[in-house]
Amino acid sequence: MCVSQLLNLETSTPNLFQEGRPLDDLQIFGCYVLGRFWFFSHLDWKKQHYHISKAYDATDMADLQIIYKMLKAQKEIIFDYMRSLQVA
Incomplete structure (x- = not known):
């Protein structure tokens, strides 16, 4: 998966998110690999902040x-x- 696919998935996820749960607390984490380099991403919906880590x-x-x-x-x-879904 490349970064554009990951970003597309992370930004379209709220449309698929469970109804009734506020998007304010939605945070999405991901990672992608390019050869030997690993990158980690974090989308914070409330702060409208998207971050991709340095290459590891x-x-x-x-x-x-x-x-x-x-x-x-x-x-x-x-x-x-997953545990929070079982409680609800």
């Missing part, structure tokens, strides 16, 4: 550790969201 090089051990931590954090965000 998967061949560099320090960057690889950051990539791992970012993926774990995104996993937790997904699990938290």
